[in-house]
Amino acid sequence: MWPDRRLTDLLHIDHPILQSPMAGAATAALAAEVSNAGGLGALGSAEMTPDQITSAVADLRGRTNQPFNLNFFVGDAPVTDPAVLARTRDRLRPWYATLGLGDPPETLPDLGPSFDETRLALLLDLRPAVVSFHFGLPPAPALAALKAAGILILSTATTVVEAQALEAAGIDAIIAQGYEAGGHRGSHQPTAPAQGVGTMALVPQIVDAVSLPVIAAGGIGDGRGIAAAFALGAAGVQMGTAFLSCPEAGTDPARRTLLARATETDTMMTDAVSGRSARAYRSAYATAMEATREPLPAFLQLYGLTDPMLEVGQDDVASFHLYGQAARLNRPLPATDLMRLLVAEARAVFRSLS
Ligand SMILES: Cc1cc2nc3c(=O)[nH]c(=O)nc-3n(C[C@H](O)[C@H](O)[C@H](O)COP(=O)(O)O)c2cc1C
Structure with missing residues (x-):
């Protein structure tokens, strides 16, 4: 049913729906359910110690034998x-x-630095099918080591220039993150909160500028958004906010309450909490x-x-309740059911448009 199979073929998954690797909110249970349902589950590992990553991966592997993604931030001390x-x-x-x-x-x-030699060695030992980076990429030797180990590499771009730099570095696919997205903006350099390009404008411009598969992220809340991403030339989507309402997510009770009555204007972009621009509930x-x-x-x-x-x-x-502008579209369903629904909704849109 998918009009573009580049991403599903690359990642060996049935559906080109990637669950965002949300540090602090994605759990092994959530990632495993998404992967078992044919998408790509992910663990945001940026705030985890190496021991925590090792045990989360063991937990994940006990729940699924499908591919999954481990995600890290990049940055100097x-x-x-x-x-x-x-x-x-x-x-x-x-x-x-x-x-x-x-x-x-x-x-x-x-x-210390966000992604260091210890984490690289851990990845080479754990060998997830996919690793993704936020805020750019680690140095070339680290990328070469991951590639030599057969690990596929994804990273985020928030502009065309960043997407071109990622392609030149030799990674496998690019996540085009629009301004609507919940969480930290993955810009390669810190940017002021007011600076950002929406998903609708960003995705086709990145698609035109690179030859790698592009994964649209930001404000995609249901099958309509997924179908729209393909219309823009994306080969898949990455969705975070939509999965925050799943019972398997590690979403704190306060944020679940906010999500249940979310509107499109609840959130704002700010760097005053962490030091980098992120979209979160307005305080x-x-x-x-x-x-x-x-x-x-x-x-x-x-x-x-x-x-x-x-x-x-x-x-x-x-x-600092991170979520995106499409949170009103959230459905509090188990991840397996949400995945099924997203695929069915996207299929219905493709049919109605064809
Ligand atoms: C709660 C939350 C935490 C996030 N944490 C991470 C993270 O640790 N690493 C990362 O690469 N992206 C992270 N993101 C951003 C996502 O990768 C993605 O860009 C975003 O979820 C897409 O927008 P959406 O939330 O509207 O679907 C996070 C997003 C949310 C909502």
């Missing part, structure tokens, strides 16, 4: 200018007071920080200041 830290602590002090917290922490976490803190933009601590280090605020649980004041 973050460094924050002390003056930026001091100024950000000043800006966060009133929010800490509102939330009944003490003074913001004086230091930021000391973090008073993010709104105020975006209205008075100033340099912020480096990506991932900023969590050292914002995590205490998120843990209080006052979602309208400060929260």
Whole structure:
């Protein structure tokens, strides 16, 4: 039924529907159900220790013998200018007071590079069928080692230039992530929250600029979106928000409640929580920080200041519930049923248009 079989043939899957590798929200159970239903399940491994990744992969392999994707962030060890830290602590002090917290922490976490030699060695040992990267790619020798091990490589592009750079690096398929997408923007360099191209505009321009299969991501919530992606020239889709309402997802109860009454205007793009632009539920803190933009601590280090605020649980004041603009389309179904429904809906649209 799929009008373009390049991705299904490449990944050895029945349906070109990739579940987004959502760090913190994708579970082994969710990924396995998606893979068993003919899609490509994924585990966002960016926030997991090597031991956690090893046991999650064992869990996954106990549930499925189908291909799955392990996903990692790419980036150097973050460094924050002390003056930026001091100024950000000043800006966060009133929010800490509102939330009944003490003074913001004086230091930021000391973090290494996001994807390192340990994780590369782990991947070469675990040998998932697919690995995907967010925020660019690791250095060429790491890519060469993954390729030599027969692991297929995907990465995200948010512009045509990024897609061309990914193709030149020799990866296997490109995820074109539009501005509607929930979660962090996978731009190869940090970008201001206001900067972004929607999926409808981005996908055909990337399709025209590269010869690799393109996977459309961002705001695809049902079979209509899937069919539309193929009309734009994509060979498949990656969907995250739609899977957040599945019982197998690790979605926290507060975000499930928000998703159940979501509208298309619930979310905003902000870098004031993590240090990089991400689409999440609109909070008073993010709104105020975006209205008075100033340099912020480096990506991932900023969590050292914002995590205490998120843990209080006052979602309208400060929260980081990542989801996209199409959340109103979510159906709270088991992943197997959702996959079946998505395929049936896409088939019906293809038929009605032909
Ligand atoms: C809760 C959540 C967490 C995400 N975490 C990751 C991640 O760890 N790695 C990644 O490559 N993309 C991540 N993304 C972005 C997705 O890969 C993808 O671009 C997005 O889900 C597509 O838009 P949609 O949510 O509208 O379907 C995340 C998205 C969401 C909603």
